[in-house]
Amino acid sequence: MAAAIFLGMVALPAIAGKGKDQEDQKLTKQERRRQKAVQKEMESPYKQWINGPVGYLITPEERAAFKKLTTDDERDTFIEEFWRRRNPTPGSPENAFKEEVYRRIAYANEHYSSGIPGWRTDRGHIYIMYGPPDEQTTHPSGGTYVASPTELPYSGPGASNTMTTYPFEDWTYRYIPGIGENVELEFVDPTLTGEYHLTMNPCEKDAMANVPGDMTGCQGGVAIGSIWNPNLVISPNQLGGGSSSRSGSMVTSNIMGHQYDEFNRLDLYSKIFEAPSVKFRDLQTLVTSTVTAQLLPFSVRTDFIKVTEDTVLTPITIQIPNRDMQFENKEGVMTAVLDIYGELTTIGGRVANTIQDSVAVSVPQHDFQAYVNQKSVYQKSVYLRPGRYKLSLVIKDDKSGHMGTENLGIVVPQFSDDKLATSSLILADQIQPLPTSEVGSNRFVIGGTKVRPSVNQVFTQSQNFGIYMQVYNLGLDPKTHLPSANIEYQISKDGKAVLNQTEQAAAIKDASEQITLEKTMPAKLLQPGKYTLQIKITDKVKDQTDTQTTNFQVE
Template identity: 35%
Template sequence: MRRNAILALTLVAAGLTVLAGCPVFGQEKKPKKQNQQEELQEHYRKWLAEDVYHIVSEEEKSVFQKLTTDEERDQFIEQFWKRRDPDPKTPYNEFKEEHYRRIAYANEHFTCGIPGWKTDRGMVYIKYGPPDRIDDYVYGAGYDRPAWEGGGQTKVFPTQYWEYRNIEGIGSDIELEFVDSTGSNLYTLEMDVNKKDILLHASSGGRTMAELRGEANVADRVSGRTDAGDSTNPYYKLREKDRPFAKYELLANMSKPPEIKYKDLRSIVDTRIMYNLVPFQARVDYVKISEQQVLVPVTLRILNGDISFKERSFGVSRGTVNIYGIVTTVSGNFVQEFEDDIVRDAKTDELKAIQQDYSSYQKLVLLAPGLYKLGLVVKDLESGRIGMQELRLNVPSYQPAQLNSSSMIIARQVQKITDPDSDIGQFVLGDVKIVPEFEKRFQVRDPMWVYMQVYSMGIDQNRLQPDIELEYVVERNGAEFVRFQDLAGETFKFVSGDRIVITGRLPLQRFIPGQYTLRIRVHDRISGQDMERTERFEVTS
């Protein structure tokens, strides 16, 4: 008896409600372990050996097993699911929820002495979801063999045919045959079409067309084949996918973890499995726009020697680096993303010298105060090498009555912008262009510039200006090295009702080599508030 069971399968699946992130395995609850650490270790073991058994790659499994702390394992698990999230803009991970729904369905419908997720049907269902069509045969049902099985009639063990129109990474028009030859509800995925035949070893009945005509015997179903797997029997009309090698290739592909199919750089930022890294430096600063919005300049720097250059034409070589960044909340919800390129051209005969220099990039990101995570990926276009960093963003909240400041930025040069409204390129803050210095290492002959904004000063109602004291203190080895007070506004200017901009140059000619700390102290004479920002720098001979 043959019946189409796909409707029943779909209705049952739609009726299931599973708490996301809470897989169900087995029927018995294990007693709680007294040792909390052992219980935690069991959680990680179970996650790897059960929850994601069918979808974790060997590479991911190897990395997870080498992790040494629970913090690393928790972070890996979070990134594992994020890497597979089809739409991070939504508050839910649809892939993760569907995965655990499939596990629950497999355990409910395919359990047979072993949990349903361990069975062949459970493996396929968890990886690829419900099939597009199911044909179900009960024990002893009559079966009309199609031409590619030799024709004729027989009776079969409980059998299910699953058909998928397409599985990405595997192919289209996929047919799978599951047979329960033991009567225990344990359906196994079979490549041999004869496994389901109850009458295979019977003295009569269940014969193929060629066997009925006396032109073949049962043994010829296996032995009567060419080296390529074609049957020598003219009654067998094998399709390409029925050939033995094609079937075993399909079985091997079905046994692999499903492909991760989301965008290239995005998938890299959501996993920590990377080799041949491109080293790069990254920093973030914070500049107040309003009480509700903060400008976050994200600055990257890459050594040109780590960029692969390719000669193009006219003696010019070009190196290109793709940049991808994604900002999420701490819980992983999408906030915004950006993509860009660093393109560096150089004359081929000057390339060796240029490779000792750096290429810099900056993206201005606008965020509300709060905690975020910033994922950054750089990809060298020519070599395909990739580098990744994840930064924690603690975007400050600037209260209207509290004296506060932006980040302090130390640079080698501050360039005045003549038309701030039209020049809105990289490294531009207000009316100056400033490239942050990463190492903050200067020779005594180098210029060292300091940039900082101060907010929420009191305003003198007669002069309609703030009244502040600004002091620079430089310490070496914990002791004061030099002190300078700016009471006349030589290094700062009042630019709006709630901010001043500090742009100061610190001469280093009298400094001796060593490590230093710069303290900028601000005293508001009107409100009586004080604040201080510090940065370390180094002077070499």
């Protein structure tokens, strides 16, 4: 039997060689010449690019596509596209991602070199992929170290939590996409050469682990996982039920603990070196294609707030019926997750801005029946120059896979610095001032005020009805240095006024050349029906008027 197996193994190379000869015979001289040319070209700087530090970021699909390219022009185009896909501000000539990657490479080469370039080391590899850790503890000289109980293979009577270590470092990332939260990595230099490597075994830093009779650190128990010390008192086979005996004492084993579970560590080790995926690529593909999917319907509106004469704050507000989302019960909390991708392009096709976000919608299970009949609102504000744009949006439900798309044209207005003008007239179900500490950290914020627009401008009688609008370039009275303007509000139904109100611009808080109109009232003061709101500003100093009108509904 053994002879038969041996003969079979010897025969395999001959078969493989024959197959290769037959394959070579099928290739024409021209094809062989082309393959040699491609191979030679791949030994050029292009090979250095794909096999260098940037190679850490290249996905397997991209690498396979790159190897199929046959000309330098194609490779140049590929490299340009590689960086463009990862540009956080598409269309911009500056690519912050590319600049950050090369900064990380320079840092790795400066700080982690050890006979080989820093980018080739494990620390350099991780640093280039994920940037600096959120937390870092270094022990460059090793020495005496007090280990936490979870770092040792057991704890109990007679166990010591001190060890003499090789140089090592602990890195912690609070979150790495595709891997998880609180990712802890340990690098050890057991050769004392400065070349730290990523380890799966917390006992590898124990410099005394292989010294018989030394009962500090990992001695006296097993090292974590499949790597263990044959000189130790207890072997893995003696463990049972999460505890083991030593000298008649019960010793609690940490091996079964989640933190150092062997499979979790192997999974982390395999994932940590994988190239990060390009986020929202499936949604971007849908945005740039002509496919339309409406399994997840939504509504969208845009508003325009002046920042400077050539910069306009443009809040993009999206409203989605909760009933169209797929919720999942997690410990008594119903949760749905939406991925949102959008592009704003100029009439010339240049991408002016993008939206990329994941949003979790959560509600306690006992409130879910009422909540499912309501709607959720999301907002992203971008800064745009005046002009015409196309807004393309795709929303995907993470759990059901359903998608919805929307394409609309928007015209960002040009606000002059001298003519009376107004922002968009926004009807909102929430208008409230924010503490200074929350101004920059919330959606639905304009200046220091939270303004949540009603996308469809439909209010129930249980809601508040809010009005928000900014007025620009008011003339100032030379005596009072305050604006002199009338502001008239009128709500009408079926052509008949049901509410009229007038106020003076000078009476508004912080009145100057620019004022902000903020009004709220209970919607129950209006009977169900369709209404028209008109706001007219009459500037007595400049003798100019501006009128804004919009429709809304009360149910």
